Amino acid sequence: MDALTIIALIVSSSLFAATPLIFTALGGVFSEKSGVVNIGLEGLMIIGAFTAIVFNLTFVDTFGDMTPWVSLLAAMLAGGLLSLLHGVASIAFRADQVVSGVAINFLALGLSLFLVKLIYDKGQTDMIDSRFIRKDIPFLSDIPVIGDIFFSNIARPTIWAFVIAFVSWFVLYKTPFGLRLRSVGEHPMAADTMGVNVAKIRYIAVFLSGVLGGLGGAVYAQSISLDFSHSTITGQGFMALAAMIFGKWHPLGAMGAAIFFGFAQSLSIVGTSIPFLENVPAVYLLIAPYVLTILALAGFIGRADAPKASGTPYIKGSR
Amino acid sequence: MSKKWTVLAVPVISVLLGLLAGAVIMLVSGNNPAAGYMALWNGAFGDTFYTGETLRQMTPYIFAGLAVAFAFRTGLFNIGVEGQLLVGWLASVWVGVAFTDLPKVIHLPMAIGAGALAGALWGFIPGFLKARLRVHEVIVTIMMNYTALHVTNHFIRNVISDGSDATDVVNETASLRSPFLENITDFSSLHNGLYLAVLAAIIMWFLLEKTTLGYELRAVGYNQHASEYAGMNVNRNIVLSMVISGAFAGIGGSMQGLGTFGNMFINSGFSGIGFDGIAVALLGGNTAIGVVLAALLFGALKVGSLNMPIESGVPNELVEIVIALIIFFVASSYMITWLLSRFKKKEAK
Numbered sequence: 001m002d003a004l005t006i007i008a009l010i011v012s013s014s015l016f017a018a019t020p021l022i023f024t025a026l027g028g029v030f031s032e033k034s035g036v037v038n039i040g041l042e043g044l045m046i047i048g049a050f051t052a053i054v055f056n057l058t059f060v061d062t063f064g065d066m067t068p069w070v071s072l073l074a075a076m077l078a079g080g081l082l083s084l085l086h087g088v089a090s091i092a093f094r095a096d097q098v099v100s101g102v103a104i105n106f107l108a109l110g111l112s113l114f115l116v117k118l119i120y121d122k123g124q125t126d127m128i129d130s131r132f133i134r135k136d137i138p139f140l141s142d143i144p145v146i147g148d149i150f151f152s153n154i155a156r157p158t159i160w161a162f163v164i165a166f167v168s169w170f171v172l173y174k175t176p177f178g179l180r181l182r183s184v185g186e187h188p189m190a191a192d193t194m195g196v197n198v199a200k201i202r203y204i205a206v207f208l209s210g211v212l213g214g215l216g217g218a219v220y221a222q223s224i225s226l227d228f229s230h231s232t233i234t235g236q237g238f239m240a241l242a243a244m245i246f247g248k249w250h251p252l253g254a255m256g257a258a259i260f261f262g263f264a265q266s267l268s269i270v271g272t273s274i275p276f277l278e279n280v281p282a283v284y285l286l287i288a289p290y291v292l293t294i295l296a297l298a299g300f301i302g303r304a305d306a307p308k309a310s311g312t313p314y315i316k317g318s319r
Numbered sequence: 320m321s322k323k324w325t326v327l328a329v330p331v332i333s334v335l336l337g338l339l340a341g342a343v344i345m346l347v348s349g350n351n352p353a354a355g356y357m358a359l360w361n362g363a364f365g366d367t368f369y370t371g372e373t374l375r376q377m378t379p380y381i382f383a384g385l386a387v388a389f390a391f392r393t394g395l396f397n398i399g400v401e402g403q404l405l406v407g408w409l410a411s412v413w414v415g416v417a418f419t420d421l422p423k424v425i426h427l428p429m430a431i432g433a434g435a436l437a438g439a440l441w442g443f444i445p446g447f448l449k450a451r452l453r454v455h456e457v458i459v460t461i462m463m464n465y466t467a468l469h470v471t472n473h474f475i476r477n478v479i480s481d482g483s484d485a486t487d488v489v490n491e492t493a494s495l496r497s498p499f500l501e502n503i504t505d506f507s508s509l510h511n512g513l514y515l516a517v518l519a520a521i522i523m524w525f526l527l528e529k530t531t532l533g534y535e536l537r538a539v540g541y542n543q544h545a546s547e548y549a550g551m552n553v554n555r556n557i558v559l560s561m562v563i564s565g566a567f568a569g570i571g572g573s574m575q576g577l578g579t580f581g582n583m584f585i586n587s588g589f590s591g592i593g594f595d596g597i598a599v600a601l602l603g604g605n606t607a608i609g610v611v612l613a614a615l616l617f618g619a620l621k622v623g624s625l626n627m628p629i630e631s632g633v634p635n636e637l638v639e640i641v642i643a644l645i646i647f648f649v650a651s652s653y654m655i656t657w658l659l660s661r662f663k664k665k666e667a668k
Contacts, residue, residue: 085647102398306455
């Protein structure tokens with residue numbers, strides 16, 4: 001293989017692996033920026049993946065080539081609904097948000113596997129026929145060198161991941177809603193005195209995190225795993241959480257971190273066919289995202305600070 | 320209502336609500352809840368074999384629950400029990416395989432000690448980062464979980480064995496297997512670890528309630544600043560709490576390696592025992608006796624669930640849903656205590 005082919009292969013597979021992480025990490029950003037910790041991202045991805053696969057298998061005859069896209073909408077709704085449970089527990093019932101997130105992860109896995117057995121009478125679903133495939137982007141892929149590297153073999157959801165990351169940045173940092181959301185996460189009492197409805201903003205943020213988490217899971221299921229079983233989502237949600245922290249709770253940072261993690265993931269898979277990487281044990285590449293996150297938190301790669309009120313329920317009238 | 324009563328009421332009501340929700344799900348999905356729960360009971364305590372399996376499943380749950388509870392009492396959330404358990408499992412099996420002609424009185428404690436040490440080390444890192452750099456332990460321990468998963472798999476495949484998917488079985492001198500316990504439970508996989516688990520619960524109770532160290536750890540959990548002003552070394556206590564918690568989790572791994580399985584194999588995902596440990600600790604109110612009782616309940620649910628599809632046609636994942644809901648209700652205890660107090664008020668009128 002010549003260098004260009006190798007680079008093109010790495011870029012393409014990195015972006016492919018990163019796409020679900022970008023969506024989910026953005027979901028984490030919304031939730032945590034509003035002061036609600038969301039360990040349940042993993043569960044939201046699971047429910048998204050499950051919904052997308054079941055919807056895809058059921059309605060493939062109705063929607064034809066559009067099936068994966070329609071399935072994404074269904075998965076987003078499912079993720080949003082499940083996250084509201086986390087919202088109710090952590091906003092209204094003042095539950096420990098980490099514990100509630102753990103419960104979401106359990107619930108999503110149990111519920112989806114229970115339903116798979118109920119619907120298909122076996123432990124995993126069939127493979128889907130209609131899925132996201134990697135295609136060249138028209139015109140842009142004709143640019144010499146750059147086109148081959150960055151615009152060839154790109155799945156369409158990847159483009160949307162970039163778009164939504166920029167939209168999230170705009171919403172969070174350039175609109176009144178974003179300002180309110182961030183203020184609720186930094187100092188809910190101050191926001192409350194200024195007339196911001198803390199609970200409402202937090203519910204919206206948690207719902208958005210569910211929508212994006214479900215989207216991430218659905219994209220993963222329909223482009224990478226292609227079926228649903230107990231091992232479809234194993235840790236991608238936590239990796240998205242890591243990407244969010246590594247990206248310092250910023251939408252574009254989270255996107256960059258997700259791409260980096262996708263890069264590490266793809267290296268651990270395609271690395272064996274790349275000359276100078278074939279002797280590096282895969283374990284280093286496998287643990288890289290996690291170790292780097294710990295180092296980032298420890299301040300070796302710039303200080304990463306969570307939103308101030310993250311993790312604490314807001315109780316009116318208490319100081 | 321007295322406070323003591325509420326402390327008991329919340330877990331009991333949570334379990335009942337969880338089981339009730341499970342019954343509703345069975346009903347909606349066209350199954351008979353009574354038959355489902357009967358199958359669950361039979362699968363957990365139906366005969367001596369199943370009882371043995373339930374007690375065997377309870378053993379690592381006790382350790383995982385104690386690990387989570389111990390850290391909780393110092394105000395730390397050790398979500399990394401899963402990873403600490405894996406490295407403890409690996410270390411125990413490694414020692415169990417590597418030494419061949421040691422007497423049992425030395426070899427077995429050494430293997431368990433290795434598990435405790437490995438778990439303690441895995442707990443030390445997040446504890447140290449928390450104490451020194453104020454890094455949140457939840458995120459670090461989650462990351463340590465995945466690191467442990469990949470590292471242990473790498474060790475099994477490339478260091479302990481020669482590219483195989485499992486290690487050799489540990490030597491007899493390091494095994495926890497008990498012919499006596501197997502015999503009285505109709506040849507279940509119950510092993511001597513059960514005694515150790517009960518002992519560990521007693522140790523935890525003694526350590527937390529009857530020693531100066533335990534007093535300091537709990538004080539740090541209640542109020543860090545007050546402990547600081549009282550002259551306690553908060554940072555040291557945080558690290559110590561995570562180390563002890565990790566050691567409990569590591570021994571939980573030893574139970575798997577030296578008792579239940581006798582070896583270690585490549586794991587594609589987590590065993591779930593560490594995460595279930597969170598549920599066990601929460602349900603048990605983070606006390607030693609509570610953890611033992613909750614571990615028994617979860618052991619019974621897990622083992623009993625395997626009988627559900629056979630006897631009643633209900634998918635065993637139902638139990639996962641029930642467990643998730645129990646955690647949910649315990650976490651939302653504010654709601655339960657609020658409801659209880661509402662009832663109380665009505666009675667007063």
